[in-house]
Amino acid sequence: MARTGVPEADPNTNNTTTETTAAPVQGKGTVNPGSTSSPTDESPTGTPPTTVAATALATKLGIIAPPALTAPPVVRSAAELLRAQATARTVNPVRRKILSEGGRMIVRPVTDKIVPAAIHYKVPMATGRFGTYLCLAPAACAMCLSGQKPSSSGLVLLYCVDDRDLGVVVFDVDSGPGALGAQLLEVLARPDHLRYILDVSKSGGRYQVLVLKVLEPGTPTDGIDYGDAALRDLIARKAMPTPAQILGTIEILSNQALLLDSPATMQRLRIYHPEIDPATL
Numbered sequence: 001m002a003r004t005g006v007p008e009a010d011p012n013t014n015n016t017t018t019e020t021t022a023a024p025v026q027g028k029g030t031v032n033p034g035s036t037s038s039p040t041d042e043s044p045t046g047t048p049p050t051t052v053a054a055t056a057l058a059t060k061l062g063i064i065a066p067p068a069l070t071a072p073p074v075v076r077s078a079a080e081l082l083r084a085q086a087t088a089r090t091v092n093p094v095r096r097k098i099l100s101e102g103g104r105m106i107v108r109p110v111t112d113k114i115v116p117a118a119i120h121y122k123v124p125m126a127t128g129r130f131g132t133y134l135c136l137a138p139a140a141c142a143m144c145l146s147g148q149k150p151s152s153s154g155l156v157l158l159y160c161v162d163d164r165d166l167g168v169v170v171f172d173v174d175s176g177p178g179a180l181g182a183q184l185l186e187v188l189a190r191p192d193h194l195r196y197i198l199d200v201s202k203s204g205g206r207y208q209v210l211v212l213k214v215l216e217p218g219t220p221t222d223g224i225d226y227g228d229a230a231l232r233d234l235i236a237r238k239a240m241p242t243p244a245q246i247l248g249t250i251e252i253l254s255n256q257a258l259l260l261d262s263p264a265t266m267q268r269l270r271i272y273h274p275e276i277d278p279a280t281l
């Protein structure tokens, strides 16, 4: 077998222990921009951003007729998400899934749309821990100004078979072949990706994406719940997460909240940019 990236599942692999970790509890000053009621959740055209993906999925599941293509989804910037704090503070319906070392999860693609994000990892916090936050660029970003470089990331919505719920998986866009992003993108590029059941595992710091099963349309799924009913319900309720809600699974802090909670960032900002009054950021 010469192909790389997404090898077929080893039939002897029966260990399906799944270990996922939800996003950390958000602390003081965080923003959760997810809202299905805020009018700003819609793109400028008034079309819900996930229309294309949701209808494509519905078509695959045999629910509705093929839709007319609409404009690609418009993703709001981190700064716009931050401003949404003033108008909406609701619980985001979707959470980030973090695969820990040695962990494994069974997932099913629900869209091939990738939400891009610039993310600051390992931001030193006063608690002694490291934070993960959305970059505020193109607005002024205290983390960027203090010399902390954001990573180009991709966020993809997946159905988690074990949790029977949707989750967001984050990957590094710049990482090479064999990385999680490259393997996931190879699967999502296939025209029948909505029928794939995937096994995603992490061992020795490396991810492996295996195709466990390809569902045949119109045939019973061996009694196992692969999420068809849950996905139909989400589509019927127009409850598929929007790109803004997907982006909102990464914690976001205002510059002032960040500088308060990260003295190291404040110090570096003062060293690199003595001309900037931190209070004005």
Ligand SMILES: [Zn+2]
Pocket: 120, 134, 135, 136, 137, 141, 142, 143, 144, 145, 150
């Ligand atoms: Zn930044």
